[in-house]
Amino acid sequence: MDRTALCTLGDIPPLSAHRRPIVKPLPDHLFTPHGASAETRWEAMAGQGYHTPNDRFFVGNHTTTPLIDAHSWRLRLHGDGLAGPRLVTYTELRKLPARTMDVAIECAGNGRSLFGAGGAGGASWGLGGIGVARWRGVPLKAVLALAGVRPDAVDVLATGLDDPADARGRVRHVVPLAKALDDVLVAYEMNGVPLPPDHGYPARLVVPGWVGIASVKWLGDVEVSTRPLDNPFGTGVTTPSVKSAFELPRPARIPFGQRHVLRGRSWSGAGGIAKIEVSTDGGRSWRKAFHRRGTRAWTPWHLEWCPREKGPGVLLARAVDHNGYRQPEITAYDKMGYLFDAIVAHPVIVE
Template sequence: MEQALATIVKPLPAHLFRVHDGSAEMRWEAMAGQGYHTPIDRFFVRNHTYTPNIDPTTWRLRLHGPGLRCPGEYTYDQLRAMPSRTIDAAIECAGNGRRLYGTQQHNPAPGTQWGLGGIGVARWRGVPLRYLLQHAGLRRDAVDLLPSGLDAPFEDHGHVRRPLPVGKAMDDVLVAYEMNGQPLPPDHGFPVRLVVPGWVGIASIKWLGDIEVATRELTSPWNTVFYRDVTTQPVKSAFELAWNARLMAGRPYILHGRSWSGQGRIVRVEVSIDGGRSWHQAEHHGRHLVSAWLPWHIEWAPKPAGAYELMARATDETGVTQPLTTPHHPFGYHFGAVVRHPISVVHG
């Protein structure tokens, strides 16, 4: 059904990505002027092994386990013929921001040293997972699902898989086959992937091929060895600006950025241009989506020349505001502190 390709299939030009071994981080300046959704050509990639090449004509999605009355298999064409739903949702790596534990808080964490570019928002289309579960006769005593990917086994841990509670599965999870109006690209899960809104990216299993439904709590290395006690992400903000960007003194600029939270809608964004001594409310006229991000902007005419730290902090509808520091996490998850974004203002 599959054969090995390059670790990542799509081009990874240096002006769009920072490459971390088998993963690729989006450069935030690449989002400037790109509209609400992250274009596929700059959407980040996180692989445990390599992107597989799967033939959709032989691919099957198997649903099985004691939590179902009518287990079975579905073809790609059968899935595409089912009732569909389209959602705008973010996929974010659990370790997004890990590098900042070291560079900003001077307490490094092991793992891929992501900046803030391990996130993307796309328009996903597919079959609601609850429809498939109902079609397969979900039992009332079902507790957990275990979706598994068809990429190569990771070390001695087997295929990537992570338990998902029935409550979440029946809420808003999508079995997606389209991304931004196109069939899923290979790097992003073709032919089918899960999209689990609001949860860390490891829950949105790519290259989906198997879903076990159990009447007991399930485990896998991806919730016991890796990603323990990680479900949703904290509030975060990023500028659509290069790290160490150079701006001209006295010239008016509109600084753009985006904020998001795994807990709910963003309701307020404040920006500091003086390293946190004063804060100004940013303007936003974008969508207030629970599962995605909020674009915002603020005007600034920088002067005098010199080094500056731009800072943005967001507040979500639960009342949580980004703190100035984040308690250290031994695996580098949950970095949600206000990021100090360095720039230089120079004379023209």
């Protein structure tokens, strides 16, 4: 390959005549729309197994999903932290040794609308700005090795091929080199199939344990630098907080006097979940839920309940992660709506 003939991001035409912000269907029973983004309804996860199916995985877009031809796509590697520039084709990427990982992608603003009064900016996510998929791709470490990483490199800046979001330009995010060479993946498959357009086709970053903005979709450019790089789309946070959600509509209608199995999921960007408790009486008492052990992306759980009183009620769920962090009853307001982690009241009607 002629390394002197490297194209820039502007030389790669990613878009077709497509104009909708999101390509895949967004039926009301699966999604709540938020402009260019779409939130998964938690009741849509009932009975779906560990991974979020592609057709109901949330979409977090800054502008419009681009439609990119994998044959003309190139990943540009450059920067003074590399031995030299390099272009990587889709065919080359697919030939490199692959790895498969179960990883959660979660928007930093997941739960933003639950802060209540205060008017935090951004999409008004409930708790559905998260999904877990089985990602397959090439460790970023192996991709960067094609261009030779210098020993004095410190930062990696990944840029996507979607349209510029605002005056800041294209969506991009900085990952420290130590993290980039640890567990970051350049993914090309999602749940056993090529990445759908809304989820980054033909290739995206998957950054385990970090907020979703770091997992840049439609990856087109990676700069490796020997100096700290500017992070214009940085949120100021890296690790998602602990949360719990019921796989139920809001409000949920529960039959009176019948055995019912409450199901939900808890997660923490800092690691696995150690304990989940559920209250069916508005917090007056708590019971330990049965949960799947040894999972890191998120933890499914369940609890039997036979309601003895008709009328409206509230379900609560709280989790403790392996670091000992417990979901609080309330959480401090954040003006950007980031890292909501409080226990969420889930309304039910027993009838």
